[in-house]
Amino acid sequence: MEERILATYRIAASESESRARAEALAAEQSVEMPISAIVDPRVRDEVVARVVSILPHAGDFEVVLGIAPATTGNEASQLVNMLFGNCSLQPEVELVDVAFPVGYEKNFPGPRFGIEGIRALTHVHGRALTCTALKPQGSTVEHLARLAHDFALAGIDVIKDDHGLANQAFSPFSQRVPAVQKAIERANRKTGGNTIYAPTFSGGPSALREQARIAAAEGVSMILIAPMLAGIPSFIELRSELGLPILAHPAFGGANRIAPPLLLARLFRLFGADATIFPNHGGRFSYSRATCLGIASTAREPWANVRPILPVPAGGMTVERVPEMLSGYGEETMLLIGGGLLAAGVQLLEKSREFVRKVAEPMT
């Protein structure tokens, strides 16, 4: 009998219905038909999801289902389908945790680089990494290249495109990426630094392939992508073909229905992200501190041979919060400040240098 995937759901319903609701969920997330109508005992025993436990939780209850790994076909979108396909349409159901049987992770690519690979690439050791974003969309290529040059001059480790910079007419990928990459290389030559650029990949499979071709030709050494916008199986195929570290963006993650540590850290990591951006507490989003620390620890926790990945707190952060963020997240982290640097206007270079300094010498 193969070991099961253990998926934990929180259900907003009264405890008196918990057994019936749990059994219904087990059917919904596996065979999607009345169990009594299943004639083959093998299907009942080996395919139907099992109710492993039901526990009260803050007025509602939590159900752990044992899902047969064979039903996922060892493929990412079908795994997501079995975990949260139909029940995503039931607003009272939330997916809060998943534990995989030992060895199940081998079916997925996982991070190619992880924390170690990103540190090797950026030559950053013994401190947290710094990251900023090129904004706003609508800017000309020249403006974005100038910004990138100044951020690199300040010594920021990773300069990513804003996730809203896709392939619009304002600054098409094929023009923006060479220009920004060259601007950063120019600044690196001045400083002797190793700032790298992570352009936004977006669109369908053939667009992603074309973007990978341009990025390789231009010497780009990292990429940004929102797996939930690209689509998970397309993301995985990109990961398999691409030789660059992947910074995952949470856009369209709708994470109040799938617990953020599960989606943004465990699943994105399993599927191949090397670093994962999430909205830090106290910014523009309402994630709690506990949720954010949960994302960070899930991104880095030991997991067979799956490399740990960088948590990247973001979303309205400021240079002033650097010491507090470092004390919360530690140095196996990349801090991302975008608008908070851009808001400095003509003081952008100075503000960016302050960001770099505060991360390099957290005690000063």
Next chain:
Amino acid sequence: MEERILATYRIAASESESRARAEALAAEQSVEMPISAIVDPRVRDEVVARVVSILPHAGDFEVVLGIAPATTGNEASQLVNMLFGNCSLQPEVELVDVAFPVGYEKNFPGPRFGIEGIRALTHVHGRALTCTALKPQGSTVEHLARLAHDFALAGIDVIKDDHGLANQAFSPFSQRVPAVQKAIERANRKTGGNTIYAPTFSGGPSALREQARIAAAEGVSMILIAPMLAGIPSFIELRSELGLPILAHPAFGGANRIAPPLLLARLFRLFGADATIFPNHGGRFSYSRATCLGIASTAREPWANVRPILPVPAGGMTVERVPEMLSGYGEETMLLIGGGLLAAGVQLLEKSREFVRKVAEPMT
């Protein structure tokens, strides 16, 4: 000045903060930085989303944003990003409606067949269509083929795979699809009927291409796919390359954060689905009757040259409910009953015939 995309959001926050929250959302969903730090007046005027209106709504409020079409790059995943990328991470924000400027729809493929094309293919006119599902996953290919044969013998118009039938070892796509297609053709020869098969497409872009190749070789004439699992841009690329009608499945639609009529009807239609499955009221899901009728009317409402598509109510339906469903949805509909037929056990053929009869002669 180009016309804007009008996106309506419901925000669960007090009305006193509505103006500030609306302005913040406009920044979040366009430039994602402090507006005051934007130096280029063109970007402020033409790129930043605008607050068009703020209206109280049942204790909360609704905001209409005017989003610049140029920011979407006329590409599906970037459109979704601008509509609901970052703010999907804000649990208090729900996307309830979107209106596109005239002509914007021309940037997307839209349904290739629509209702008219599906009727031509199935030779069904003057009544609603019938649909059922092959289940459970875990069954052998032989079992599924036998089921399909009996459903076809009963004269059901469309037999789809369960959305949980992907490419698992139980019944791999490459074995299942030829076997089921042949079984249906055998039944069609007996009855003189036109039952068609819609196998589940799933996985990454290269898997989808391989499935399209097999489907074409076997003479399959419709497909089932969950756009949210496949990923929207990958779905669109499939639509562009595939010459078959597409039945969209709502799995992973998480539709309590995006209004179901918007996601399952308007957007899936824009992106190229020909028919869209949704959980009918009074079944295993909690959608209201109004939501379901909203999905149906959005699927069929006039929209430039975008073909109307078939609403497909499903999710725990029974033959007994056919008259009520027909009176609610009318005949431009496909009724999907899966488990409700399978539950008949050895009476499956008889129950399936009753389903077909009730749809053909709704007044009896």
